[in-house]
Amino acid sequence: xxxxxxxxxxxxxxxxxxxxxxxxxxxxxxxxxxxxxxxxxxxxxxxxxxxxxxxxxxxxxxxxxxxxxxxxxxxxxxxxxxxxxxxxxxxxxxxxxxxxxxxxxxxxxxxxxxxxxxxxxxxxxxxxxxxxxxxxxxxxxxxxx
Amino acid sequence: xxxxxxxxxxxxxxxxxxxxxxxxxxxxxxxxxxxxxxxxxxxxxxxxxxxxxxxxxxxxxxxxxxxxxxxxxxxxxxxxxxxxxxxxxxxxxxxxxxxxxxxxxxxxxxxxxxxxxxxxxxxxxxxxxxxxxxxxxxxxxxxxxxxxxxxxxxxxxxxxxxxxxxxxxxxxxxxxxxxxxxxxxxxxxxxxxxxxxxxxxxxxxxxxxxxxxxxxxxxxxxxxxxxxxxxxxxxxxxxxxxxxxxxxxxxxxxxxxxxxxxxxxxxxxxxxxxxxxxxxxxxxxxxxxxxxxxxxxxxxxxxxxxxxxxxxxxxxxxxxxxxxxxxxxxxxxxxxxxxxxxxxxxxxxxxxxxxxxxxxxxxxxxxxxxxxxxxxxxxxxxxxxxxxxxxxxxxxxxxxxxxxxxxx
Ligand SMILES: Cc1ncc(COP(=O)(O)O)c(C=O)c1O
Numbered sequence: 147x148x149x150x151x152x153x154x155x156x157x158x159x160x161x162x163x164x165x166x167x168x169x170x171x172x173x174x175x176x177x178x179x180x181x182x183x184x185x186x187x188x189x190x191x192x193x194x195x196x197x198x199x200x201x202x203x204x205x206x207x208x209x210x211x212x213x214x215x216x217x218x219x220x221x222x223x224x225x226x227x228x229x230x231x232x233x234x235x236x237x238x239x240x241x242x243x244x245x246x247x248x249x250x251x252x253x254x255x256x257x258x259x260x261x262x263x264x265x266x267x268x269x270x271x272x273x274x275x276x277x278x279x280x281x282x283x284x285x286x287x288x289x290x291x
Numbered sequence: 292x293x294x295x296x297x298x299x300x301x302x303x304x305x306x307x308x309x310x311x312x313x314x315x316x317x318x319x320x321x322x323x324x325x326x327x328x329x330x331x332x333x334x335x336x337x338x339x340x341x342x343x344x345x346x347x348x349x350x351x352x353x354x355x356x357x358x359x360x361x362x363x364x365x366x367x368x369x370x371x372x373x374x375x376x377x378x379x380x381x382x383x384x385x386x387x388x389x390x391x392x393x394x395x396x397x398x399x400x401x402x403x404x405x406x407x408x409x410x411x412x413x414x415x416x417x418x419x420x421x422x423x424x425x426x427x428x429x430x431x432x433x434x435x436x437x438x439x440x441x442x443x444x445x446x447x448x449x450x451x452x453x454x455x456x457x458x459x460x461x462x463x464x465x466x467x468x469x470x471x472x473x474x475x476x477x478x479x480x481x482x483x484x485x486x487x488x489x490x491x492x493x494x495x496x497x498x499x500x501x502x503x504x505x506x507x508x509x510x511x512x513x514x515x516x517x518x519x520x521x522x523x524x525x526x527x528x529x530x531x532x533x534x535x536x537x538x539x540x541x542x543x544x545x546x547x548x549x550x551x552x553x554x555x556x557x558x559x560x561x562x563x564x565x566x567x568x569x570x571x572x573x574x575x576x577x578x579x580x581x582x583x584x585x586x587x588x589x590x591x592x593x594x595x596x597x598x599x600x601x602x603x604x605x606x607x608x609x610x611x612x613x614x615x616x617x618x619x620x621x622x623x624x625x626x627x628x629x630x631x632x633x634x635x636x637x638x639x640x641x642x643x644x645x646x647x648x649x650x651x652x653x654x655x656x657x658x659x660x661x662x663x664x665x666x667x668x669x670x671x672x673x674x675x676x677x678x679x680x681x682x683x684x685x686x687x688x689x690x691x692x693x694x695x696x697x698x699x
Contacts, residue, residue, distance in 0.1 A: 212635075
């Protein structure tokens with residue numbers, strides 16, 4: 147059948163959605179954020195422990211499609227150990243990789259495969275929100291604080 | 292009985308000839324969300340704007356007289372369609388949601404006391420839940436919720452046990468938009484009436500699919516939306532028994548709904564106009580009347596029979612698909628089937644189907660508390676209309692098979 151849609155679900159995405167990293171609640175989280183997509187009902191809670199301007203630990207819990215789950219998994223995994231400045235740069239990079247409006251090709255933006263796996267979202271603008279819902283809440287509620 | 296000629300019907304719906312940006316023909320299986328419009332509806336609206344448009348109930352010149360006639364004619368068609376005793380019992384609204392809110396504000400709120408209760412069911416759409424919930428919270432009344440049996444049918448014993456002399460209103464859906472359950476409306480209305488309790492029926496999922504008889508139901512209020520019965524968006528109906536519409540204060544205030552106005556007081560018009568202030572949605576009414584004429588021309592029983600066969604076929608096929616499970620197994624099912632596929636989130640299922648031009652709904656279907664009860668965050672839902680065909684279900688199943696293989 148249609149290979150285009152299968153292309154959206156890269157190996158890394160399927161792997162992360164089936165066996166997510168960092169899934170669960172985090173005791174001692176300093177920041178708890180809610181990501182919600184009212185259109186489909188997907189919902190995640192993000193738990194971050196931030197000390198001395200650095201993400202010490204991060205977890206997520208919730209329910210959503212393979213794309214949103216994998217993206218939350220990768221977000222929490224990659225944010226651990228980052229300073230707020232580095233996290234901000236990572237979020238901006240990710241949002242560019244998935245944005246259909248971005249002119250620079252994903253490969254010219256990064257060579258990190260786990261992030262590049264989401265670049266097919268550019269061809270599925272209706273699924274961009276799945277890829278970005280958790281990232282955007284970090285940007286809007288944590289980084290703009 | 293003559294059967295529905297579905298191939299002929301399909302030609303009447305321009306949207307069915309469209310294709311996705313990838314060139315796949317549209318298989319529209321989301322009719323519980325909204326239905327496509329037959330050309331007759333579009334032509335009626337164009338006919339209004341090109342042939343006799345003006346405001347309604349105001350001018351005594353041509354074309355105002357003709358426009359007013361068309362509006363009242365639409366009301367009569369609607370009354371006939373739902374078997375109301377009189378066209379005066381048909382109030383035009385913006386849709387089912389609007390009708391429910393109006394009954395909540397004007398009928399329920401003024402009499403709702405602390406310690407009273409309102410009875411709804413676990414099947415309710417948010418539209419038939421939140422207005423009652425908010426009214427109860429504001430007053431200190433209790434919202435009582437009828438439980439489901441494991442089949443999805445309402446637990447009638449539980450329902451009976453919730454009704455008492457403090458029940459201010461029962462508000463129930465005729466058909467669950469998520470599980471497809473058809474409720475025994477008449478019996479449930481009778482049970483409430485034995486306690487002297489008034490009943491509102493949310494018929495949004497009923498009117499476009501099965502013959503509807505509000506007098507046989509003996510319902511006190513009935514609401515529905517035009518867009519779910521092949522008519523335009525932005526128009527709906529609140530049916531109310533004449534005596535109730537008369538005793539209910541105006542559901543909104545403004546021009547056209549009055550008999551006499553002074554700066555300090557107003558004498559309101561008789562029903563239904565008392566409840567319809569402001570310039571009405573003439574386009575919606577004219578379009579909806581055309582939709583009804585189209586439906587009646589084909590026959591509601593024929594339409595019902597056709598979608599019932601499709602639904603039985605879909606249930607059989609989905610049950611036969613490895614990894615797929617249908618939610619609910621009701622005694623009577625409307626053309627709505629909710630299901631899950633093992634390993635695949637409903638949104639992923641819908642994404643794969645959309646790629647093949649198949650439009651279905653995924654998510655909580657505006658019934659989030661019901662999803663919580665069923666212990667699922669969402670489902671995939673197919674819902675059929677008069678123009679759907681078996682081949683579309685076969686196509687659906689081909690993709691579901693691939694979805695299962697891909698995500699399993
Ligand atoms: C059972 C039920 N009630 C009410 C509504 C609300 O209808 P509308 O959005 O047209 O007001 C819907 C629409 O999905 C429905 O399915």
